Amino acid sequence: MPMVHDEQDRHKGFTRRVLMLTCGKAALLSALVARMYYLQVVEAEKYKTLAEDNRINLRLLPPRRGKILDRFGQELANNQQNFRVVVVREQTPDLVATLDALSKLIHLSEHDYKRILRDVKRKRAFVPVTVKDNLSWNQVSSIEVNAADLPGASIEVGETRFYPYGADFSHILGYVSSVSEKELTGDPLLELPGFRIGKSGIEKYHDNDMRGQAGTSEFEVNAYGRVIRELARNEGGSGREMILTVDAGLQTFVQQRLMSEQSAASVVIDIKNGDVLAMGSVPSYDPSAFNLGLSNKQWNSLINNPLTPLTNKAIAGTYAPGSTFKMIVALAAMKEGIGATSHTAFCPGFMKLGNARFHCWKRGGHGRVNMIEGLQHSCDVYFYDVARRIGVDKIAEMANKFGLGARVDIDLPGERSGVMPTKAWKLANIGEPWQGGETLITSIGQGFVLTTPLQLAVMVARIASGGKKVIPRITRGYREDGKAVAYGQSEFEDLGIPQEHMRMVHQGMDAVSNNPRGTAYKYRIRKEGWELAGKTGTAQVRRITMAERQAGIFKNEDLPWRRRDHGLFVAYAPVDNPRYACAVVVEHGGGSKSAAPVARDILRETQRRDPARTAAISFDTVDGVKNTSGDS
Structure with a gap:
């Protein structure tokens, strides 16, 4: 009996093992069948693509750069289709041979060879390198026809920046x-062939906003790396469209008006909200040339031009303000108790200080004048007198309130601060104590004083507004995903200047332009309701010797262009209800007679267009604090 039971137990154990083994095999077979079904049916298309020595590559796609619009929605910068040929190092057995073959179809200079080989070395082997941009359709066709003889080379369709104005x-x-080597940050987007970044102006200031988000392209290539077909594409996100404060029509007028001079700059500001309606600087340059690629000859002609066309003179040109500075001295004097009408000074044509003589621009003098008359006639001796009484530090304190001596922080790169000297400034920067005669020279906007045209426009905007701290801006907002968003602008703070003082300066500037004895009466706006109030300015670029003064040989027209005085004019309009402020600087224009008619024409055109009161773009939301633009 025990033997029978042992045999039965062995049989049962064997049966269980067979069953377990059978179940295990069935499970494994089921898993194998399921996996084979998944690979051969569900993923059939993918593995079919991977078969026969093919593989899938993923490539970044450059996003569409955001447009730049004026305040009415006019396109100032947009994108146009661009064909380019690129080469991928890992896909060609002999890069130089490929370039040589390409050079028979399109022109490649020695500079192109050096640039391509340099880019190939600093980029990863699979990253395409641009060989040539902006190809014609005939060039594209010839490259495609000869594709078999151009391993590693291919045609790409991209976009190039276009500036309609x-x-x-x-x-x-x-x-x-193009992105330079020092601008590479590790962001793969910057290494894409043909990718461009902003190098100056709005393009640089808002570069990150306008770049957008990169897309991806998934494509099939064969064993030789040649593209077979695109499998999937994600276009990414376009960059923001930036909406500026400028009026394209007014900007064109200002730029063309300035071109009557060799070198000049102008700024027009809406004093209610700080919108820069126009900002001109001549000579200028074609921005598209940088995008397309400058030749060495073109680049050298720009950087060696003595008129500096690459410099935005409106924000980076620094000039002695000349007599346009006298309103600041007048306000500083009134703050120290010197009355605009009660205090007078006698002008015989000069003032003596120690052994030195400081001359008025009018050789015979102006006689006895008060402050308003001093502004009207631009009498230097009157301002020598009040400056001597209050000192340079009081003048500098007032100048700082009106935006002089420091950057006004407009939303553009490259702004310069200028100089507003004080006793401490001279000691720290020059290592010498301040001299009394330097105070006199400062009072007429000469000596160490340096300003930009933008600062002068801000100064007159703050004067015209009755003493508000007007802050200029050139960007109104942006558009993204169909929604227009305005940048908020807070209410301008009050500078704390008594309104009676402001009225005295307003009267003086009004007399300059609208009193027959004013220095700019000849350049007034005659249309009723459009009248301007202004101030002339002449900035010497050399010292007139006593011998020249006695001989009378110091007229600007008798001098070479570079030795002539700069001409300046600042103004606001209309007189009775100020809305627009303008500053004009004409380099070596021979005095204010060159700048005043330009400013008059600009303010007349500004009022004719009236760009500040209406705007075609309406904003959906306001980003930040209260919007003061009045048209959003």
């Missing part, structure tokens, strides 16, 4: 160009 907006918009 050309040189009229170059200093505001700036330009885009």
Whole structure:
């Protein structure tokens, strides 16, 4: 009996093992069948693509750069289709041979060879390198026909930046160009062939906003790396469209008006909200040339031009303000108790200080004048007198309130601060104590004083507003995903200047332009309700010797261009209800007679267009604090 039981137990154990083994095999077979079904049916298309020595590559796609619009929605910068040929190092057995073959179809200079080989070395082997941009359709066709003889080379369709207004907006918009080696940050987007970034102006200031988000392209290539077909594409996200404060029509007018001079700059500001309606600088340049690629000859002609066309003179040109500075001295004097009408000074044509003589621009003098008459006639001796009484530090304190001596922080790169000297400034920067005669020279906007045209426009905007701290801006907002968003602008703070003092300065500037004895009466606006109030300015670029003064040989027209005085004019309009402020600087223009008619024409055109009161773009939301633009 025990033997029978042992045999039965062995049989049962064997049966269980067979069953377990059978179940295990069935499970494994089921898993194998399921996996084979998944690979051969569900993923059939994918593995079919991977078969026969093919593989799938993933490539970044450059996003569409955001447009730049004026306040009415006019396109100032947009994108146009661009064909380019690129080469991938890992896909060609002999890069130089491929370039040589390409050079028989398109022109490749020695500079192109050096640039391509340099880019190939600093980029990863699978990253395409641009060989040539902006190809014609005939060039594209010839490259495609000869594709078999051009391993590693292929045609790509991209976009290139286009500026419809050309040189009229170059200093505001700036330009885009290829990414330099020092600008690489590790972001793969910057290594894409043909990718451009902003190098100056709005293009640089808002570069990150306008770049957008990169897309991806998934495509099939064969064993030789040649693209077979695109499998999937994600276009990414376009960059923001930036909406500027400028009026394209007014900007074009300003730029063309300035071109009557060799070198000049102008700024027009809406004093209610700080909107820069126009900002001109001549000579200018074509921003598209940088995008397309400058030749060495073109680049050298720009950087060696003595008139500095690449410089935005409106924000980076620094000039002695001349007599346009006298309103600041007048306000500083009134703050120290010197009355605009009660205090007078006698002008015989000069003032003596120690052994030195400080001359008035009018050789015979102006006789006895008060402050308003001093502004009307631009009498230097009157301002020598009040400056001597209050000192340079009081003048500098007032100048700082009105935006002089420091950057006003406009939303453009490259702004310079200028100089507003004080006793401490001279000691720290020059190592010498301040001299009394330097106070006199400062009072007429000469000596160490340096300002930009933008600062002068801000100064007159703050005067015209009755003493509000007007802050200029050139960007109104942006558009993204169909929604227009305005940048908020807070209410301008009060500078704390008594309104009676402001009225005295207003009267003086009004007399300059609208009193027959004013220095700019000849350049007034005659249309009723459009009248301007202004101030002339002449900034010497050399010292007139006593011998020249006695001989009378110091007229600007008798001098070479570079030795002539700069001409300046600042103004606001209309007189009775100020809305627009303008500053004009004409380099070596021979005095204010060159700048005053330009400013008059600009303010007349500004009022004719009236760009500040209406705007075609309506904003959906306001980003930040209260919007004061009045048209959003």
